[in-house]
Amino acid sequence: MLIVDKLISRIDEKSCPIVVGLDPLIEGIPEHIKNQAIAEHGNTLQGAAEALFQFNRELLEILNPIIPAVKLQMACYELYGQWGIEVFNRTVILAKSMGFVVIDDSKRNDIGSSASLYAVGHLGNTPLIEGVDNSIKADFLTINPFLGNDSITPFVEQATLNNKGLFILVRTSNPSAKQYQTATIGGLPLYEVIAGDVQSLAKEHPGENRYSSIGAVVGATCDEEVNTLRELMPNVFFLMPGYGAQGGTADQVVTAFQNDGYGAIVNSSRGIIFAYRQPMFKEDYPGRKWKQASLLAANLMRDDLLRSLKQAGKLPKNW
């Protein structure tokens, strides 16, 4: 089964098109986890990285019954050097062993020869002095297409070779996204041109159903464009950041779903993983109860999305 079909099947099993962003910040980690990490590893990069892992582990355990996929923002881990990378990889392995589809959100990019190395490092088998290393990698990788085709092709090749997937940045969710992404080529905005190129790649690499493992990142906050992008990329699965903390609403993201209710997965990071710090949850979920707030926040987000899907007449039949 191609990885995109596995993703769709997991979404279907849980009736839940949500990917939770495991984007931990040390200041947001509950005290008892930090105290334990300091006791074991001291106030070091390793200690901080270990606190991130234990935070992730507790989240993965409580979210597993309802959430099909997680996304790890590499920036949160890379900050902790070699220890952060070890924790990133350990989290990927744990999440996959629990059945989550895992997205490596690294937005890598470089010219061809270096892109090949990133592609192998994130999706393939690293060359050793003799032979190759077969460590477990994430299922999907995000990439930045700014350098053009010869920088994208190596990622597509490694994804195809190893049954992995990509989410290519087409239109990001940040306020400044328009600044360069709306430059035009032949009268079309750059994000539409890239969308056309991603659709072509998707057609060249079809999955079992409608979608390819070559997907797109389309921000939930750019609602005028989502409809156009959905039309331009009928065979492309959308990863949608921007819901919640960044201001995207359920009604906005529903545009990205096709009429059968599939075709997109919506990310939330801070809104779920740090729910226990929000005023509405803070008092009821102190100390070790913190993760119950994340479960509740994830359920509320699911209800919100399913309500909007239903209103739009797009709720999948068996959900």
Place this chain on the structure above:
Amino acid sequence: MLIVDKLISRIDEKSCPIVVGLDPLIEGIPEHIKNQAIAEHGNTLQGAAEALFQFNRELLEILNPIIPAVKLQMACYELYGQWGIEVFNRTVILAKSMGFVVIDDSKRNDIGSSASLYAVGHLGNTPLIEGVDNSIKADFLTINPFLGNDSITPFVEQATLNNKGLFILVRTSNPSAKQYQTATIGGLPLYEVIAGDVQSLAKEHPGENRYSSIGAVVGATCDEEVNTLRELMPNVFFLMPGYGAQGGTADQVVTAFQNDGYGAIVNSSRGIIFAYRQPMFKEDYPGRKWKQASLLAANLMRDDLLRSLKQAGKLPKNW
């Protein structure tokens, strides 16, 4: 002294505007280094990473008298997971202790909140459970501007705070660079618009001399555009990849230098670090003599650049 002024001063000391790319590939490492690494660490990711470090160490030692700066392509290290990151950092620390200016070529990019984490991780002080970590970081970082201002600002902030520099991708050296970088905004190609924005940042963050620590990546292979980009960015120092293996010539890169002979540093990676594998050097530099070929290749490149600078009437007076 601002980091850009230190870079210029190092270039001046050596009369050599070259940055050597420490972009090691395991298949290109001499056998005796690989054998030693396997003996010490086995045929593992750690063993391969250690071979990269020993290769780098020998290069740094032999190139130190003539080369002012090195650039580490992150993709070459990230491939080896936590061990690769440890070797990346160990190489940065060694190179800085020897007096090299060090460029971290990671092309990082993300929306604002994640860009802040990348910026802190590559240029600043990582937050621990209590306080911050003060590990030594590289002097300059390359970043990809595709996501717009709010993704660039956090890097500028951390660079300013820690006396580090940036090289922002303006026009890359790969064949597909034109595909998206020539999209237009108000009739101007995107790379010129980005150039204007980088020049504005440079003016806001001036160094002691003409240049800012906010620099630009301008590919040596795009010669028609280099002249325009130099005019658009008079206060911007250029990092120029693409010389040698990628096809850029000395006459092409000389356009990027201002009339006084400053304003750019030219990168060569494979052409120098793997010189011993080239037909012209192969027979004369077997076994442990390999690095002599790198020294010779670096000297030949320096001669080539200085000859072209002289022909263009741009050779600095005291070189």
